[in-house]
Amino acid sequence: MAWLRDPDRPVLLSVVFWVVLAFTVAINLAMVSSVLDRVLFFATVALLGGLWLVMPWRPGRGRRLVAPAFLLGTLTLGLTGAVGTHAPLLLIGVANLAFVYGMRVATAILVSFGLIMFAVGPIFYGATLVRALTELALIAVLATFSMGMASAVVRARQLADRVRELTVAEERARMAAEMHDSVGHHLTVIKVGLENAERFRHRRPEAAWEEVRQAKELTVAALADARRWVRALRPLPLNGHLGSDALRLLAASFAGTGVSVSFEVAGAERALEPDAELVLYRVLQEGLTNALRHAEAESVQGTLSFEKGKVVLVVADDGKGHEEGHGFGLSSLTERVRALGGTLTCGSASKGFELRAELPS
Structure with a gap:
């Protein structure tokens, strides 16, 4: 159930979503509408609430179809009594597409939606050309703001990922240098000492045993260094x-x-x-x-x-x-x-x- 507490979900967007959804429900309750319209409206609200909890906010996290389903749900909400208050939810859905699918896909969807809305108004609702252009301009302004925020967050995430990669690389380089200077040094001296012991074993047995004793002490030191590096490689959250x-x-x-x-x-x-x-x-x-x-x-x-x-x-x-x-x-x-x-x-x-x-x- 960790995905219910998705750390990638922007907190501000979450607040905006629940506030707008609550406001939309309040507006609908104040309106006179048929029972069927009310049922469809609240079914859509429940669907959006459920989809919000499982929406991915990074590419490659699975559940990719939730993003277009949420966007479709916001469009449905506008047809079942949202009286225009669903627009912020629609833009949040588009921003989510930018997080999951990338900026190009989100921009293409938004442009397509704007053109469809511009055509639907005059054809099906008798809206004047001026009103259609006004609504399109409003959508364009809100969409630009939404896409700009999404682009900034995506860029910040990319930079954060890059910083983490560089930090890990730097840490590995430091550890490699330290291990070379400590464990590598010990092993080199041990090798030389054992080679000397092999040469001295017949002509100077006392010297050979002294080399073996020193190699044994260095082995203990090398083992202690190795254990320290095992501790160093442990992750920050130790046992949670x-x-x-x-x-x-x-x-x-x-x-x-x-x-x-x-x-x-x-x-x-x-x-x-x-x-x-x-x-x-x-x-x-x-x-x-x-x-x-x-x-x-x-x-x-x-x-x-x-x-x-x-x-x-x-x-x-x-x-x-x-x-x-x-x-x-x-x-x-x-x-x-x-x-x-x-x-x-x-x-x-x-x-x-x-x-x-x-x-x-």
Whole structure:
């Protein structure tokens, strides 16, 4: 039943639809009409309400025939007592066609409809040419507005999809570089050490066993790095959790690494935008990973603070600290935080190293 809460359905259009439909019903109730007309009218209203709940709002989502069925329903509503109030519903139907079938198909349908309406008025209802042109001009203005809004939404969705693709590509490139520098380095050294052990096994057995011991230690380090990358590849909603719950679970997932990791929330928690949640998740992930790999820390503390107009995430460890030079991971995070209007700072604190992200909220 998730399609009943379709996130792709524009909220404003949904509000307009129900308000116009309610207004149309109220107008019809105030009119004197036959029982048959009332039955047809309310049957059409019920049909439109049902179709609205299942209409797709993206191409390739299935139920494509619902869109033309809804448009046909709005035309039927105009013939069963809507007295012109169905026009906004008609334009919403055309906008939906733009979302599902594309702008060209929606424009062709709208032009065809306008020409049909222009011909039907004088032929079947005795309308004058001036009145037909006036109604056509009104429809053209409303249709232009509707199509313009639909075009803007479609373009925004295309840009959002492109941004997501670029973000994923950037994240993969960062992970590839980090994995090459960590796991790849360990495996290379292990290979060289085992080759040395093979050469020394007869002439210098003590040296051979020392190479094997070092290779074993590096294998443990490589395995720990691999496990960290498995955690890094987990999706943001951990077992259905978001916000501070996801961050808390991320911190808990680092248990068993030999470093004490804690996480707390300060202030009254409030909902954040999905992009902000993802960036905060990556900041905590980067801070914990760096603390384990470089800081030689005994404990790491993550604090998410909800302050007036902003949210602050601080990841602090009690390790040896290091210079503020940005690696690929921190540079990438800095750009992502700036894109959301925030700041990311890092450097040695009074004891250890601190990573601090501030985002508007």
